[in-house]
Amino acid sequence: MTASARLAAERAAVDGALRRLLADRGERPARLHEAMAYAVLAGGKRVRPILARLAHAAAGGDPDRITEAACGLELVHTYSLVHDDLPAMDDDVLRRGRPTLHVAFDEATAILAGDALLTDGLGLLASRPPGAEWAVLRAAAVAVVAGAAGSLGMVAGQIEDLEATGPNDRGAADRAARLERIHRRKTGCLIRASVEVGAILAGAADCGPFTAFGDRLGLAFQVADDVLDATATADELGKSPGKDADAGKLTYVTLHGLDAARGRLDGLEEELAELARVLEGADGALAELARFIIRRSS
């Protein structure tokens, strides 16, 4: 199987598991269920669960054993999108080509569906795979993800990102350091944690190389996002483009310019290929996923 065929198969495996996990068994209130399914099953690249599965395989595990745990990462990611889109936050009306959750439903439902996705996502990581032999690994996985998503990670990044909107009269070096910190927390932490979860659940003795790969990939992901926001059309992007620049938001492109951002991505691609080679040998799926993330057009 070519690497890109493997990525497509990965995405199909994750999508199938997400559909099963979010199937309507009449257990959740109908409105809550519909809102959660609307947000999660709208598409999406499934980067985080795929990362966990690929890292798990690179560390010697069977990725099919951890698909449901990996889906917990996608639920946590989706919660962050739903809450970030809220009127009190980024006030976005378009996501993945469709109305955002609070537009399609209402604000209360969007807040609660986000809360449920976060809770259920961490709950999946705490309970899958089942069986006592996995319990130590599950506890480690959920602790890593909660650390990456909480007040020292993703939420910290989002609050700093909101504060970074509007005129900013600090020096360039200070702004660059701040941007890097926001990127790292807002996007990078959960990307890095996704790679780590795969390694942890495989019982990897040394997660260091996985952490390094995830860390650089998280940065590449956000720089690519900033480039896309500055260059893509709404049609390609499925959300409102140019919004960050319009809002005077600190982005890699507004701060360093488009050419520098593209140059940075080239450098990160090389770096990631080298790190992936250590983890999985030549031309593996992790390197392909990194290339896909850097080169994507939506």
Added chain:
Amino acid sequence: MTASARLAAERAAVDGALRRLLADRGERPARLHEAMAYAVLAGGKRVRPILARLAHAAAGGDPDRITEAACGLELVHTYSLVHDDLPAMDDDVLRRGRPTLHVAFDEATAILAGDALLTDGLGLLASRPPGAEWAVLRAAAVAVVAGAAGSLGMVAGQIEDLEATGPNDRGAADRAARLERIHRRKTGCLIRASVEVGAILAGAADCGPFTAFGDRLGLAFQVADDVLDATATADELGKSPGKDADAGKLTYVTLHGLDAARGRLDGLEEELAELARVLEGADGALAELARFIIRRSS
């Protein structure tokens, strides 16, 4: 030590641990940190962490070993209060005698602080007590709490509670069943899970009696809350009273009347005393906490 002195000591132990966990070490963005501390350190009865500690002791454990894990329950509870108070939800301006978080700060900060409290709370349960010998118990504890708080528990209860506002033309039996389900999910699940966490972390072979006690206590808690909302002043309550009845919200009192609610509480108090006797012998702290919850005036 009398039972009521023990409850005061319990609360002091929990408050001390919460203050340490929320101390400002400059790690969180200042605004996020202040908002989290404002919400958690505003007071509160600390019922859930105390329940976990007392259940842990009743199951033969040393409660001081699990105080930080128990604090995770308080963070999860506090998140639910912060989000429930939001303008899009219950739109409350007063909580524990002070402006609610979105009034004192702003809406975005309140949403994010709630998100962080939920994430950090589950993260504490996944990581405390530290040490490999606790890992299996930690994984079980966080799975139980996530299950109680997520789309099948607390969030489900809140969305059904919002839907239960306004004129309701269903039959009385249907309304009573619906109310019981909302109560059980919105408040009962996390109360029950708090008792279970204490027992789980003690490695209790049979959590059944703890589950039964927590289940009845959760119901008593909500009925007492409805009675208080109908009878107490804002001063006693520290939040706006009579709000539920004004909003045409389904409560035990609006549905069954004040006398029936008080009668139900008397019955639950006896039942809980009996269940507590099985867990901890006569006149123990769990029975005292149940009495306190049922008889409280704020």
